[in-house]
Amino acid sequence: MKTLIQGGYVVGYNGKEHIIFENGCVVYENEFIIFVGFPHDPQCPNYDIYIDATKSLISPGFINLHCIANIDIQPIFLDTKKQIVRSKEWFNSNSNIMTRKEFDISARYSIASIIKGGSTTFCAVTAMGTKKYGNSTYESQSLVDNSIDLGIRGYFANNFQDISYYNLKNRKVFKHDKILGDRAFNKAITFSKSILKNNNDLINTFLFPYTTETCTNDLLKKSYKVSKALDIPLRTHFAQYKSEIEYTYKNYGKSPLERLKDLDILDNNLTLTHCIYLNKNLTIEKISNKYLKYLHDTGTNICHCPVVYLRKGYGLNSFQLLINSGINVGIGTDTVPPDIINEMQTTSLLSKIKDDDYMSGNAREIYNSATLGGAKALNRNDLGRLYKGCRADIVIINISNIRTGLVDDPIRSLVYYSNSKDIKTVIINGKMILDNYKIIGLDERELYNEAQNLWNKLKRKKLLNVKQSLNKNTFKMIRV
Ligand SMILES: [Zn+2]
Incomplete structure (x- = not known):
């Protein structure tokens, strides 16, 4: 099964360093990247699944x-x-x-x-x-x-x-x-x-x-x-x-x-x-x-x-x-x-x-x-880059929105203006893990509540012994 992601700005790689393909695409099959470039390139493979990520940054994970x-x-x-x-x-x-x-x-x-x-x-x-x-x-x-x-x-x-x-x-x-x-x-x-x-x-x-x-x-x-x-x-x-x-x-x-x-x-x-x-x-x-x-x-x-x-x-x-x-x-x-x-x-x-x-x-x-x-x-030349034969670890980041400002250079937009709230899709080893800002198949609210309850319990243990870590540098908290 081949998947094509249409950018946006695709951060490709030329064997030495990253290069950006504006309106480029990346294609992966199973766990691996099989093509990075432009969709009109005759080398661009046919695909089964299409992901529209125009205006977004398509980055190696x-x-x-x-x-x-x-x-x-x-x-x-x-x-x-x-x-x-x-x-x-x-x-x-x-x-x-x-x-x-x-x-x-x-x-x-x-x-x-x-x-x-x-x-x-x-x-x-x-x-x-x-x-x-x-x-x-x-x-x-x-x-x-x-x-x-x-x-x-x-x-x-x-x-x-x-x-x-x-x-x-x-x-x-x-x-x-x-x-x-x-x-x-x-x-x-x-x-x-x-x-x-x-x-x-x-x-x-x-x-x-x-x-x-x-x-x-x-x-x-x-x-x-x-x-x-x-x-x-x-x-x-x-x-x-x-x-x-x-x-x-x-x-x-x-x-x-x-x-x-x-x-x-x-x-x-x-x-x-x-x-x-x-x-x-x-x-x-x-x-x-x-x-x-x-x-x-x-x-x-x-x-x-x-x-x-x-x-x-x-x-x-x-x-x-x-x-x-x-x-x-x-x-x-x-x-x-x-x-x-x-x-x-x-x-x-x-x-x-x-x-x-x-x-x-x-x-x-x-x-x-x-x-x-x-x-x-980590001695891995198959990670950290979108390049033919490398692992299909891909992050799609919505860098073009009112909150993050206008784009001149997508990497500067990412580093200076964005944060993880802008991550729309995460693909790891060719499998989509997060889509539309949510982890697929996970009840995030339920997991959060479980973790908060655990934290509340842990901090009262003798080892930490924090009933309340508030002090003069915090506001008074009133609980009913
Ligand atoms: Zn550390």
């Missing part, structure tokens, strides 16, 4: 390189100094934050929001704030099952670390536990191997030592070796807090990036998410030429998720500097909502501010990062 995939605890931290309780008593207990059924609601809700946010491939993150040395395999498996059910392409991992902490009087007490760390690591390997056996292109895996700060040298080295042996990506949170700099200098006598370089794990299968605090003096200066060279020469990928830390007032310095240095950058939504278009816009604004240059963070480079950049980090 976006690759969300680091994406929160659980009911997020971050709403309680916005404009508050609230902390997770993480008591010593909790730390030494065996409790799990959610039941199996609750993990299912959390996974399904998150995946639905990721699809609505424009990502056709997502690399899952489940929060460790509510966990100790790793997550339960059931949580990861629930993400896999719900991804299969909803039809998105995902990269899944079991998190692990061998350093964890509990809070004591506003102080973090760190605990290194080799036995529990190794147990979580081995569980992660078993989980990744089970996915590799699946042989389903929608379901992929990576290895996820959770942060460089909470993994010992030994664990990072082992993780790198196993990721190479299994030929899967390796990803970790990196240089996201000041505390990592202090901790790394104190314990290893060097900066976080020097540490990874000396461990010999900088590599093109490694993605470092964030890469913000790099210097001993705890300021966010421009990434130095020496560090740019480390990243460039090893092919290490950077994942940029600006929204989550801009909410705390800081961010990468800078996106454009990494791009100009030939370093591969992908984009991720490390918070809610997982709106990849909004994340692109924020990338642009942050880059301009950091570089004090309005030419910095241009729409073209950012669009490349959210498509080709993410694909490169």
